[in-house]
Amino acid sequence: MKATLSGNTVTGEETGENARQVDVVALGIVTAAILLFVATGSEVAPSVMDSLMERGPGPDNFMLNAFLLNIAIIIFGWSRYRQLCEEIQLRKAAERQARQLAETDPLTGFLNRRSFNECVDRLIDSAEASGQAVALMMIDLDNFKQVNDFNGHSTGDLLLRECAQRISQSLPKSALLGRIGGDEFAAAFVFDKSRADTLNQTASSLVKAIGESTQINAISIEVTASIGMARSDVPGVDGNRPDAHAMLEMADIAMYHAKRQGRNDFFWFEGLMADEMRFRTELESGIRQGIPRGEFVPYYEQQIDVQTGELTGFEMLARWNSPHFGIVSPDIFIPVAEDIGAIGDLSESVIRQALEDAKGWDSRLTLAVNISPMQLRDPWFSQKLLRLLVEANFPPHRLEIEITESCLHQNIAQARSLITSLKNQGIKISLDDFGTGYSSLAQLRSLPFDRIKIDRSFVTSLIENKDNAAIVHAIAMLGQGLKLPVTVEGIETGEVLEHLMQYGSIKGQGYYYGRPRPAAEITEWLAQLGSPSQPDMPFLIQKPMTADDAAKAEAGASSETEEPAKSPQRVGNA
Structure with missing residues (x-):
């Protein structure tokens, strides 16, 4: 243990040794004074008694003064000895306290x-x-x-x-x-x-x-x-x-x-966990280095009016174009980026690219962007997003921010403030993955959402699962009752599409209409479709695929590589 005194470092052993030396000296002085007191007292006491009994002249003045001085020395020495003992005890207590502070956590009392x-x-x-x-x-x-x-x-x-x-x-x-x-x-x-x-x-x-x-x-x-x-x-x-x-x-x-x-x-x-941790470390390092390098890029998934087949816009989905892992799915890197605090910079980088891409599309096509729960807790997020819009000169009314339902219960006041701020800028707000979170109907009414999205987990199996079909029906009816437009995720077959058409004008997206694609392919595809000849005509009519077309599209999409060579289960959601 070390204690610091007047800028000099003195070990506890040295302090204790010095204290013991002072202690011995003081005790030696008192002992010598007592012995001298006994010696002079034996000489003075008889003379004093003779003088009191008028049998002699009394003690010698020198011996008497020596005797009295010796008494004073004893009193002073003993007092000083007691003070030194108290100082030593205080010093030892301070050393114990310093040792405890150096070795333990002051909040819990546990070891550090x-x-x-x-x-x-x-x-x-x-x-x-x-x-x-x-x-x-x-x-x-x-x-x-x-x-x-x-x-x-x-x-x-x-x-x-x-x-x-x-x-x-x-x-x-x-x-x-x-x-x-x-x-x-x-x-x-x-x-x-x-x-x-x-x-x-x-x-x-x-x-x-x-x-x-x-x-x-x-x-x-x-x-x-x-x-x-x-x-x-x-x-x-x-x-x-x-x-x-x-x-x-x-x-x-x-x-x-x-x-x-x-x-x-x-x-x-287990030993395999060490390999997993090394892989996790590689991912973290790759994410931190990949953001400034522009390795995170936007992909776009079509959003279609299920009744007319009209293309209404795209949802932006981030992908990691890693030189080491290849094309990495967001299910892999998003949880890691959130854990290491890099999700804000990553999201801003991808949104900035998406705004530049969408700026070149027809002005009636919208861009939907998901935000992370971490960004929802950022009180400056709306200002950051506004800065991106100004830099890209992108109209706010064409942007749609999607907030996951499960985020709302974490801080409803913060969510309400963010939603209000974004809407004041002209941005539309969607409640994403509706039905999987914890929001109540009261929250849904109190928060000014522009749209609700039905989670794909209910949609993909609604033909086989009656419970999921009932949930989709209930949410669609709820949207109609609250006059909130509805978007359905996970449309992968013609049967699902046909089932959803009974709910009127809703948006749909999913692999039935094609896999998410990078900006270059979307730009080329839009150019091939061409623009409508009249401003009031529906833009880029997307005819629903036949069963054969859907099967071919699914077969072609399954050959795409969207995950790193290593198994995503080795990363998981942290």
Whole structure:
């Protein structure tokens, strides 16, 4: 332990040694004074008694003065000795406090990362000597940032303390507990190799304990945990016996695997997870480097009036044209970009390109763009989007922003502010993936949406699944009742299209009309179709495909490569 005093670094051992030296000197002075007091007292006391009893002249003045001075020295020395003892005790208390601050987390009282690693290394050595092993858990709170953003950091701190208490109560009393990061905890404890099955029970009970609802400042807060686990008797990433650092890395990899598998669960480290993590790292690096290089490009999917076959516009879908992975689907890179905080720059880059592309289309064709939940929480998003419109000189009324329904429950006030701001600029707003989220009819009425979109999960199987057909019917009728236009995603067969035509004038999109294509192909295709001869004529009539045409289009589209060479399951949604 080190303490800093007047800019000079003094070790705790040196401080203690100096204190002991001063202590011995002061005690020696007092002892010598007492001995001298005894010597002079034995000489002066008889003379004093004789003088009082009038049997002699009294003590010698020099000896008497020496005796009195000696008494003063004893009183002063003892007082100083007591002061030095008190100073030493205060110094030791300060050293203990400084050591505690240096080794522990002040919020939870758990060990910090450095001291946790040191303690785990010692624990591994002692466990190995006794024929046992050490289990290490990496515990990460899911969506903790939202708690801070929506309820304030003071509430977040109280939640961290509550979770720390639950962790402490759920694990063995001898466990080492550490706070590794903002909302990351770690725990390590010794276990009997013959009873390793109990570790799963411990982890399961910990997940359950953290997942229980928490009341903080009269607010009910729901938070879950993703846990990664590693063992000291299982080789690390490099194949050697792991130390504390290696075990933390192993548990961290397993914890991220738990997040990609849906969160609120625990997983043990496995060797394949390391390969997955390396692939994830390559994706993250590629995304960060690819944004300024312009590797993220817009693709466009047709939006058609299902009654007339009229082309009304396109929805922009981002693709990653990676020199390493090839054409990457957004299902792969969007969750990763959101996790690393790059989704805002990525989205702006693709929207900027899409506005330039759409500017050259006929003025009646609209452009629909999805925004990420992360952008929905950005209070400056509407200003950023307006700047892009001004730079591209693109008419706001031709732009349609699609907001996913599941985003609304996260912060309805922020969503209402953003929607109102965008509509004031003339931009249209669609509620995307309707039926899959948590919005109520009251929210749908209170938010000024211009359109609702039925999620493809209900549409693709509506012929075979009566429940999905009923849901599509209900949403279509709801749109008519609220006078909200409806767009249907996932039209892939003529049967689905024929079923949807009963609902009147709605928009449709899906592989039945063709796969999403890059800007160059769309521009060429529009040029081949040509423009209508009269301004009031429908633009670019798109005749519905026959069954044979649809089959050929689907066969041709299936040969396209939209995913990297490596399996997307190795990335997953984080």
